[in-house]
Amino acid sequence: MHPQLAEDADFRRRFAREVAAARRVNGAFTASVVDADADASPPWLATAYVPGVPLGEAVAEQGPWPVRAVLALGAGLVEALNGVP
Structure with missing residues (x-):
């Protein structure tokens, strides 16, 4: 996280909410949260690697x-978004 953002209390609160939401989302088309610490200095989030x-x-x-x-890409996006709480 950029140091200026890490110092912004509002941004840190939003980041903590995003971490909580990301932990609830899982599916074939989303990268799962491995771990996170919104209170660390700096705050961080780690997701599974998706090759x-x-x-x-x-x-x-490849062109268009x-x-x-x-x-197929659109169907994957829809499935991923359906997993968002």
Whole structure:
């Protein structure tokens, strides 16, 4: 976390709420929270590693995706968002 943000009490409270929410979300299309400490100096959050290529890089290398791949990506996003409390 950027040092200036770590000193901002409002940001730290939001970060703590985000950590709590992230711990409740799990599914095939989300990175699970391994551990976190919102009260540490600096606060931190660690998630499971999800192998893959960043979306921007994949599109830059492969060009526009076929409709079927875009629909699969959209379905994964919907499933991930359904897991958000």
